[in-house]
Each structure stands twice: as C-alpha cells, then as structure tokens.
Amino acid sequence: MTKPAYQRVLLKLSGEALMGDDPFGINRATIERMVADVAEVQKLGVELAVVIGGGNIFRGVAPGAQGMDRATADYMGMLATVMNALALADAMRQQGITARVMSAIGIEQVVEPYVRPKALQYLEEGKVVVFAAGTGNPFFTTDTAAALRGSEISAEIVLKATKVDGVYTADPKKDPHATRYESISFDEAISKHLAVMDATAFALCRDQKLPIKVFSIVKPGALKRVIMGEDEGTLVHV
Numbered sequence: 001m002t003k004p005a006y007q008r009v010l011l012k013l014s015g016e017a018l019m020g021d022d023p024f025g026i027n028r029a030t031i032e033r034m035v036a037d038v039a040e041v042q043k044l045g046v047e048l049a050v051v052i053g054g055g056n057i058f059r060g061v062a063p064g065a066q067g068m069d070r071a072t073a074d075y076m077g078m079l080a081t082v083m084n085a086l087a088l089a090d091a092m093r094q095q096g097i098t099a100r101v102m103s104a105i106g107i108e109q110v111v112e113p114y115v116r117p118k119a120l121q122y123l124e125e126g127k128v129v130v131f132a133a134g135t136g137n138p139f140f141t142t143d144t145a146a147a148l149r150g151s152e153i154s155a156e157i158v159l160k161a162t163k164v165d166g167v168y169t170a171d172p173k174k175d176p177h178a179t180r181y182e183s184i185s186f187d188e189a190i191s192k193h194l195a196v197m198d199a200t201a202f203a204l205c206r207d208q209k210l211p212i213k214v215f216s217i218v219k220p221g222a223l224k225r226v227i228m229g230e231d232e233g234t235l236v237h238v
C-alpha cells in the first residue's frame with residue numbers, strides 16, 4: 001500500500017464550513033462528514049493536530065461586532081472556537097477517535113490549557129489534538145494559530161481545509177473569472193494580497209519554511225488525497 005506523504009500535519013478546519021447549508025452554527029451532518037474524513041487519514045497512522053476556526057459563530061471583524069471594542073469582539077471569536085472544538089472532539093469520540101482539546105485561553109473547568117510538551121505527548125500517543133481559542137490573543141486569526149501551532153509541533157505541512165478548492169487569483173466567490181493556482185510562493189501570495197489566509201499566517205509559515213496546502217473540505221475524499229500527496233488544492237511554498 002502507498003504510504004502517506006506526511007507523518008505529522010496541522011489541519012486547519014474551517015469554522016465557516018461547519019455551518020453546511022445552515023445560516024450559522026454547527027450542522028450535524030457536516031461535522032460528522034468532516035470527522036469521517038479525519039478518521040480516514042488517522043487510520044493511516046498520520047499524527048493529526050487540528051486548529052478549528054470560529055467563523056460559523058463569531059468573528060471579531062464581522063458586521064455583528066460593529067461598534068464593539070475590537071479586543072472584546074476578538075475574545076468572543078476565540079470563545080466561539082472553543083465551542084467548535086468541543087463539538088468536534090465529541091463528534092470524534094462518537095466515531096472512535098481519541099481527541100484532546102487544548103485551549104490557548106484559561107478555562108480549566110471546560111478544557112485543559114495548551115501546554116506544548118503535553119500536546120506533543122498526545123500526538124505521539126496517536127491522539128488527535130484540537131487546539132482551541134486560536135493564539136489566545138486578539139487581533140489574530142485561527143489561520144495564524146495554525147501557522148503558530150504547526151511550527152511549534154514541527155508539523156511537516158499546514159493543511160487549510162476550507163470552502164474553496166485552492167488559492168485563486170481573486171476571491172472565487174466574488175470573481176467568476178478567478179483562476180486557481182496549482183502552487184504559489186508565499187511572497188507572491190502576500191504581495192498579491194490573496195485573502196484566502198491573512199498575511200501574518202503566510203509570513204510566519206514562510207519564515208519557518210512550513211508549506212501550506214489549501215484545499216476544499218467540502219469535496220469528498222480531498223483530505224485523504226492531500227495526505228497521500230496526490231494532486232489536490234494549491235501548495236503555498238517558500
């Protein structure tokens with residue numbers, strides 16, 4: 001059997017994609033399908049750490065946060081990711097995966113705090129680690145948290161699983177003429193202001209020489225194809 005292309009990955013799961021076709025929140029069938037994709041690659045022996053977004057519940061820069069103090073709104077956004085992380089870990093439990101949620105914000109009665117050596121230990125034990133509350137700091141995003149945690153755990157790649165199937169010349173949801181890159185350098189993605197990820201996340205991954213693969217979590221089997229090193233999505237590289 002062909003071996004996976006990676007041994008340890010940081011998977012950034014889109015919070016927004018968790019909505020499925022609902023207007024907000026967590027769609028049951030969608031989260032179950034995402035977890036089934038995760039279970040499929042975990043069976044291959046790949047060490048998986050997950051950062052979950054919060055766009056299905058709250059974003060500090062969303063219209064609903066207008067007029068709010070930005071840092072307060074961002075803390076609300078980070079707490080939204082904790083809810084998603086709990087739902088994700090529970091859905092994993094139901095599909096036979098042992099997951100541990102670690103939060104960047106101290107809420108010990110709910111989840112354990114992020115402690116790097118502990119996270120590494122869980123990964124070595126074959127558990128899925130779900131990083132909640134982003135970086136723990138306002139003015140950042142969960143994409144930057146993925147770049148940060150990915151660097152900390154020495155992941156070989158950050159996999160950004162989102163609603164689009166790669167990096168385009170412009171936002172494909174707004175520009176029907178946008179075309180997809182097979183691969184693109186960090187410098188080009190940053191200089192062209194390609195908003196599929198924020199520049200902070202791109203810059204951190206570039207400096208750490210940590211490649212990113214952007215692909216669709218909505219497309220059946222895409223995660224496994226990425227893990228197997230098959231042609232899927234867009235590679236962002238140094």
Ligand SMILES: Nc1ncnc2c1ncn2[C@@H]1O[C@H](COP(=O)(O)OP(=O)(O)OP(=O)(O)O)[C@@H](O)[C@H]1O
Pocket residue numbers: 013014015016017052053054055056142161162163164166167168169170171172173194195196197
């Ligand atoms: N050049 C681009 N190429 C691809 N997508 C782009 C581009 N510019 C903007 N986008 C948009 O970026 C979105 C993905 O980033 P976004 O941070 O909004 O979502 P996410 O990370 O999937 O969700 P969450 O933040 O909830 O985890 C895509 O759905 C797409 O509409």
Ligand SMILES: O=c1ccn([C@@H]2O[C@H](COP(=O)(O)O)[C@@H](O)[C@H]2O)c(=O)[nH]1
Pocket residue numbers: 015052053054055058059060061073074075076077078080081133134135136137138139140141142143144145
């Ligand atoms: O490190 C972080 C991560 C996130 N936030 C806030 O949470 C929301 C949701 O995260 P998304 O990456 O948009 O899914 C984000 O809009 C921020 O408001 C943060 O402040 N710091």
